[in-house]
Amino acid sequence: MTAFRGALAIAAKDLRVELASRAALNSAVTFAVLVLVIFNFARDPGQVSLQVLAPSVLWVTSAFAGVVALNRSFVMEQERGAMDGLLLAPISRSAIYFGKYLANLAFVLTVNLVLLPLFILFFNVTLSTGLAWVALLLVLAAAGYVAIGTVLAAMTVRTRFADLMLPVLLLAFLVPPVLVGVQATTRLLGGRPVGEIVGWIRFLAVYDVVFITLGWLLFPATMDE
Amino acid sequence: MNTPDNGGYLVAAYSVVAIVMVGYAVSLWRRYRAGK
Amino acid sequence: MTPSQHDTLIRRGLWLTAVALVGLGGVFVQALLRTPVERWQGPAQKILYVHAPAATMSLMAFALVGVASMGYLFLRDSRLDAFAEASAEVGLAFGAVMLTTGPLWARPVWGTWWQWEPRLTLTLLLVLLFVGYRTMRTAIEDPEDRARFSAVIGIMALVLVPFVHLSVYLFRTIHPQPVVFKPSAPSLPWEMLRTFIGSMVAFLALYVGFVTTRYGLGRRSGAAPS
Numbered sequence: 354m355t356a357f358r359g360a361l362a363i364a365a366k367d368l369r370v371e372l373a374s375r376a377a378l379n380s381a382v383t384f385a386v387l388v389l390v391i392f393n394f395a396r397d398p399g400q401v402s403l404q405v406l407a408p409s410v411l412w413v414t415s416a417f418a419g420v421v422a423l424n425r426s427f428v429m430e431q432e433r434g435a436m437d438g439l440l441l442a443p444i445s446r447s448a449i450y451f452g453k454y455l456a457n458l459a460f461v462l463t464v465n466l467v468l469l470p471l472f473i474l475f476f477n478v479t480l481s482t483g484l485a486w487v488a489l490l491l492v493l494a495a496a497g498y499v500a501i502g503t504v505l506a507a508m509t510v511r512t513r514f515a516d517l518m519l520p521v522l523l524l525a526f527l528v529p530p531v532l533v534g535v536q537a538t539t540r541l542l543g544g545r546p547v548g549e550i551v552g553w554i555r556f557l558a559v560y561d562v563v564f565i566t567l568g569w570l571l572f573p574a575t576m577d578e
Numbered sequence: 579m580n581t582p583d584n585g586g587y588l589v590a591a592y593s594v595v596a597i598v599m600v601g602y603a604v605s606l607w608r609r610y611r612a613g614k
Numbered sequence: 615m616t617p618s619q620h621d622t623l624i625r626r627g628l629w630l631t632a633v634a635l636v637g638l639g640g641v642f643v644q645a646l647l648r649t650p651v652e653r654w655q656g657p658a659q660k661i662l663y664v665h666a667p668a669a670t671m672s673l674m675a676f677a678l679v680g681v682a683s684m685g686y687l688f689l690r691d692s693r694l695d696a697f698a699e700a701s702a703e704v705g706l707a708f709g710a711v712m713l714t715t716g717p718l719w720a721r722p723v724w725g726t727w728w729q730w731e732p733r734l735t736l737t738l739l740l741v742l743l744f745v746g747y748r749t750m751r752t753a754i755e756d757p758e759d760r761a762r763f764s765a766v767i768g769i770m771a772l773v774l775v776p777f778v779h780l781s782v783y784l785f786r787t788i789h790p791q792p793v794v795f796k797p798s799a800p801s802l803p804w805e806m807l808r809t810f811i812g813s814m815v816a817f818l819a820l821y822v823g824f825v826t827t828r829y830g831l832g833r834r835s836g837a838a839p840s
Contacts, residue, residue, distance in 0.1 A: 512753035525739040529781040582656035584722035591661040591718040
């Protein structure tokens with residue numbers, strides 16, 4: 354089958370399996386809600402206003418929940434020894450990469466989809482076009498770090514401390530998108546026009562292109578030869 | 579303005595450098611001996 | 615290479631390291647006793663003579679891991695993997711020096727232990743990454759898997775560098791800190807410059823000595839019958 358259809362087939366399979374058990378989704382969403390609630394209380398209300406804290410909380414929660422979701426990505430194959438089957442199928446390694454990437458991205462974005470309304474609720478955020486742009490930024494950032502996470506997860510799942518290794522390795526790669534995301538979100542939620550944050554958007558776009566491509570180039574090296 | 583009296587930090591920093599660099603060299607030496 | 619050839623390489627590395635350590639001692643003497651004290655910063659300014667070279671060697675070591683990693687994926691030569699492993703470990707040693715001497719300089723001179731400025735932040739993240747790199751290496755038994763996976767991380771780390779640097783730089787220019795963290799002043803008087811250069815040379819010699827030794831050790835244990 355063509356690479357494109359192969360990728361979609363793999364993505365669909367992952368999503369179908371996940372929807373059946375919802376294990377990863379549940380843990381990631383629960384985690385996101387917990388973090389959001391705790392942040393609300395982890396401050397002195399007299400000293401720190403919700404508005405000041407909001408952008409950081411949003412991005413930290415989103416990033417951490419994304420990592421939790423990514424952790425589940427390859428565990429399934431490993432547990433059922435299905436990795437070999439995957440490699441023997443008439444699908445190129447690139448297709449496997451894009452399939453896994455799309456499935457992971459769908460997981461992470463789903464978690465963010467649950468996170469955002471709760472964020473609006475708890476942090477008293479005004480609905481505005483700025484908020485819509487914030488949502489776009491979350492998607493853009495996820496597109497980048499999910500690519501890296503897909504490659505890293507393919508490797509860490511073979512190690513003994515997989516659940517710990519992935520966050521440790523991924524952390525450094527999260528810094529640029531989170532840093533940029535928080536800066537832009539602060540301005541957007543503060544009512545600044547989109548024009549002011551175009552530079553940040555471009556940064557995220559370049560980050561995405563570079564790491565999605567790099568992930569595609571390096572992924573084959575993570576599979577048995 | 580008088581020159582500040584912060585020599586303590588200087589001593590601490592140079593001690594750290596000495597300990598880490600010599601310590602690492604010694605660990606390499608030990609690994610060499612252990613593998614012989 | 616036969617085992618005795620590995621041993622020879624290790625011994626050469628150890629000798630070079632010993633010489634470099636003596637050189638480092640000389641740098642200590644030069645910096646502490648024969649270089650004038652900077653009037654505004656005080657004695658603590660001299661920390662820079664060891665901090666900046668350590669920082670440079672650390673970043674250079676990690677960059678070389680990235681280059682060797684690319685080489686490995688193309689050529690599949692296990693010597694490149696051994697070099698990457700060695701340079702990563704040495705990079706961590708210099709990184710530890712950098713991350714401790716940095717705050718020890720910043721606190722007395724600028725009043726704050728830490729600054730989220732590009733070079734420090736980058737080194738911190740790279741150190742974290744390469745600690746993870748080492749941990750992952752110990753967790754994978756098959757040498758080829760280990761080499762391939764390490765190479766993937768090494769390359770991704772190298773590509774990450776400009777993104778971290780740029781994002782932290784933008785972070786700082788938009789929020790100008792009252793403190794500017796500049797490891798080297800724009801124009802040093804000769805007595806200070808020569809100490810600085812001498813220190814760079816000594817640290818470079820340490821890098822070469824350390825990596826040679828560590829490379830030899832890695833090759834020797836890789837070649838040993840299991």
